[in-house]
Amino acid sequence: MSITGNRRERERAQRHRLILSVARELAEAEGWEAVTTRRLAERVEYSQPVLYSHFKGKDAIVAAVAEQGFTELAELLGRERAAARGDEPRLGLRAVCRAYLRFAVEHPALYQAMFVMPTQLAFAAEETPPALRAAFDVFVEALPEGIEGREARAELLWAALHGISALSATGRVPALGESARLDLLIDGIAPGGQASRSGGDGL
Amino acid sequence: MSITGNRRERERAQRHRLILSVARELAEAEGWEAVTTRRLAERVEYSQPVLYSHFKGKDAIVAAVAEQGFTELAELLGRERAAARGDEPRLGLRAVCRAYLRFAVEHPALYQAMFVMPTQLAFAAEETPPALRAAFDVFVEALPEGIEGREARAELLWAALHGISALSATGRVPALGESARLDLLIDGIAPGGQASRSGGDGL
DNA sequence: CCCGATGTCTAGCAATGCTAGAATCCGGGC
DNA sequence: GCCCGGATTCTAGCATTGCTAGACATCGGG
Incomplete structure (x- = not known):
């Protein structure tokens, strides 16, 4: 050396x-x-x-790009959550969800590498990228503190947001009504207040 | 001739x-x-x-297989819905959702062709395969009749189920807790009764 | 100034989707 | 029965893909 x-x-x-x-x-x-x-x-x-x-091969390259995406997503969601911490809890949750959806539409290829491309990574196991786990945790924390089945609710929210992103990216579900779907989702998963419909379908 | x-x-x-x-x-x-x-x-x-x-090319072949899948899924969901018509409405909805998830795990490649593979089909437009629309309609009908935003709720349900399927197929979300997530989802989207937790995670 | 190691490139392999043109088959007219 | 013409099928090949072995260059240390 x-x-x-x-x-x-x-x-x-x-x-x-x-x-x-x-x-x-x-x-x-x-x-x-x-x-x-x-x-x-x-x-x-x-x-x-x-x-x-x-890199070991092409797959390793897209995996590395995906990993970058995970950390960026985690940072984005964390920032969004922090910014909305003073607000009503429901607003914070909504902000985080919107940020997630925005991320998916603004970086479609990155999102694809992260969530739809074939990968060897077993996410459920120990080898889950820490950044991915961090992003997920933001959702958990954005849910009301004492709520029953908080983790399960976060998982569902996560899956639902991914479903919305994935289907609308390939045009399998109309892009319109996104905001309405989000309201419904938040209401359903973190019940309590009434839907806070802020703004139209502009994201 | x-x-x-x-x-x-x-x-x-x-x-x-x-x-x-x-x-x-x-x-x-x-x-x-x-x-x-x-x-x-x-x-x-x-x-x-x-x-x-x-066929025009390989893509056309997988598209044709996907189309087969759409009609099969529509038939399956329709049957499931018909079988549960006498029961409590919520049970019918649950049966349809479970059938969807079962379909996804039992025919992973078919499901992939239908919902994740790159495709030219613009599903939102007129050219939506009728079978796909039919499958979607089963969800609409399985929701309580007078409920507000019935179509939007069905879209959300559809997207959430896809998210669950897609993420658990690639191990990006733990397979356990699937039943709990489903209960949460149904409760959230078609509120009214309390969760009807029937059975464990065996699906 | 030269040697050896480290780094880089050229050239090539097997496999992919797809296609042009040769070969084959088969029914219908003499 | 025989042969012709059109439809059908196959052989052979193209360009492109991911990946790799072996030739080549480059550069620091003696």
């Missing part, structure tokens, strides 16, 4: 990040099916084999 | 069905990534080009 070793290590890490960001941009611009190892290598301005010196 | 023309037409239709059923079996047995045109042709005992005389 020489003196310059440090620099090379740094450069290597930078290239690592570059590969990921290029892959993500490409996916977001043209869809994941356009992300081929050749195109990716070309845009990174290295040959294909260097990709394989950083 | 000769006399034998009829027979050839029949044989052709049969081969059409054969292709679909083989594709479906193969997908169910080894996953869609194992369904290649070569393997498919081999099992049908014809060469690849005949596949393209029946």
